[in-house]
Amino acid sequence: MIRVQGLHKRFGPQPVLRGLDLDIATGEIMVIIGRSGGGKSVLLKHLIGLLRPDAGHVFVDATEITRLRGRELDRVRERYGVVFQGGALFDSMSVFDNVAFPLREKSRLGAAEIRGRVDEKLDQVGLAGMGHKNPAEISGGMRKRVAIARALVTEPEIVFFDEPTTGLDPILVNTIHHLIVELHRKFHFTAVMVSHEIPEIFEIADRVAVLHDGVIAEVGPPDAVRASTNPVVQHFIRGEVEAVPAEPRR
C-alpha cells in the first residue's frame, strides 16, 4: 500500500502540491487525473523518490521513503517499474537491450534466461521479433509498449505510468489501456497511472483521483467520481472552460 500524507511542494514562489493526501491500495489500478500543469507528474516523482517534498510523507507499506537515500531508497525502487511519459528508452541500445538492461544490471540471471524473459515480455506487449530495432526506428506507440515491457521485465510489485498514452491516436490509446489491464490481471501489480484520457480511463481504473489546486479534490471508484457533485470534478470531466485555473507546471 502507498500512503501520501500532507505532501507540500513548491518550486520557487510557486506552490504545486498543498498538503496532498492519498491512499493507494495494493493491487488496484489508481488513475490520477487533473489539468495539465496541475502537479500530477510532480506527485508521481515524489512517489518514485525523484523529488523530495518540502513537507509531508510518502509511505510504501511501512517505509517512509521521502527521507531515504542511496541503497535504502534503491531497495524500495527495486519493487518499482516506471513507464515514463516519453518512454525514456536508451537511444544507444536496441529494443532488446533496453528491455534486458534492468535484468543485466540488477539480476544474477544468465544470458539465456535473460533472453527468454525479454522475448516473453516483448511477445506480451505485441512486439515479438522487433528486438533488433533501435528506438528511433519504431513508432510512438511501439516505444510506449517497449517502455511497458522494460518496466515489467523485473516483475515489479508497483508500476507507475506517467501519461502512457499521450500523443497517441484513439485506437492506440485503447490498445495501450487494454494492454495495461491485461498485464495487470496477469501479474497483479499495483498500478498508479497519471492520465488525461477521459472518459477512457473510467473503463480501466479501479479508483480515480482528481488532482486540483495541489490537493486531491475527489477520489473513489469511477462511477462515484463521475457522479460527484464537486463542481471542480464536473468541470474537469466535461472539459468545461469555467474550471478554476490550475497552477503552471514546473
Next chain:
Amino acid sequence: MFSSPTREMWPAPLRPVAALGRLSLEVVESLGRFGLFFMQAVGYTVTPPFKLGRLIDRINFIGFRSLTIVVLTGAFTGMVLGLQIFLTLSRFGSEAYLGPAVALSLIRELGPVLCAVFVTGLAGSALTAEIGIMKITEQIDALQVMALNPMRYLVVPALVAGLIAFPLMVSIFDVVGIFGGYLVGVELLGLSPGTYFGEMKTFVDWSDLMTGYWKALSFGLIVPWVCTYKGFHCGHGAEGVARATTQAVVLSSVLILVWDYFLGSVLP
C-alpha cells in the same frame, strides 16, 4: 519556512548591492556544486561495482573516435612548427636546433594543450550533448528508478576513460607532430635527418616528457569532469542542451589554458 527577500522589498539604492550579493551567492553555490560533483565521482570511482563495459565504450568514445582529428592536427602542427622555427633559426644560422625546438614545443606545451582543446570540441561536446539529451528525455530518471546510480554509469567511466585516453592521444599527437616537423625541415628544407633527431636526443630529457604527461593526465580529468557536469545540469529542451554544450566547450578550453599555465610554472 525561510524565503529570501524579493527584489521589490529592497529600497532602490540598495538594489544593486542586493543584485551583487545574489550573483556572488550563485557563483559560490555553483562552484560548490561543481566541486561536490567531482568529489562524488571520485568516491564512486574507487568503490565497486565497476562498469568495465561502460569504461571500454567511453575509451572508444573519447579516444578512438578522436584519433583521426588528433593525427591530422598533430601532423599539421608539427609541419607549421617545422617551417616557422626553421625560418627563424636560419636567421641566426642555428637550423641544427630545429629538432629539439619542435620536439620541446610539442611535448611540453602544444601536444597536451592542442590535443585537449580538439578532443574537447569533438568528444567533450558530444559527451555533454549525450548526457543533456538523456536528462531532458528522462533517461537519467529511468536509470535512477531502476536503482542504478547515473553518476556511476555516466560520469565515472568518462573520467577514467579520460585519464587513460588523453596521455595516449597526446603521445600520438607528439610523435605525428615530430614527424610533421621532420617532413618540412628534412625532406623539404634540406636539414640532415641525423641533426634533426640527434639534437633532439641531446636536448629533450625525461622531465620534459613527464611535464607533458602530467598535463595530459590533468586535462584528461578536467575535460570529462566539465563536460559531464554541464550535461547533468543542462536546462530544459533543445536550447538547454545547446547552451550546456557551448558552456562545456568554453569552460573546458579556458580551464585547460589556465591549468596549463599553472602546471607550466610549477613543473620543471
